[in-house]
Amino acid sequence: MSASQQQPRSADELLDIVDERDQVVGQARRGEAMARRLRHRCVFVLARDAAGRIFVHRRTAQKLVFPSLYDVFVGGVVGAGESYDEAALREAEEELGVCGLPAPAPLFTFLYETPEHTWFSRVYEVRCDLPVAPQAEEVAWHAFLTEEELARRLAEWEWVPDGMEAYRRLLAHRR
Secondary structure, eight states: OOHHHHHHHHHHOEEEEEOTTSOEEEEEEHHHHHHTTOOEEEEEEEEEOTTOOEEEEEEOTTOSSSTTOEESOEEEEOBTTOOHHHHHHHHHHHHHTOSOOOOOEEEEEEEEEOSSOEEEEEEEEEEOOSOOOOOTTTEEEEEEEOHHHHHHHHTTSOBOHHHHHHHHHHHHHHO
16 A cells, blocks of 8 residues: 555544543544644554664654654554553554564653644553564654664654653653
């Protein structure tokens, strides 16, 4: 399936809309949720290889949100009726292009809010010892970077803002 065929399906994906306590109050299509700034749920999964390096990628130009920017997480929206944990495993396997990942370990949840966006974000970590084959519709470039390599790139590359907020919080969580 080409990226142009993928994008409309993504915009039509049904999401749970949640209140300020992360309780479901309704449902909306992803495109509507984004256009109307309806609060929903997302997952962020930090994937490490056997050497402990972090999977980093650049999103495709066809992505509905933050196209062509770099990201330190795989993940995405939580579908209607789906749990955070189910979405984390599904999104990690889809974006990494693998099957049989262990369940990602949940670390913490936070509310991401800007004038344009609002979503509850659950951050996970997973070890991926499998060879990755990222989805061409999702990932334009990828590599596993050491934490030192990633730290150098943070100032050089343009990163997704929600992912950078999640990464900042992850570093603080570990301190």
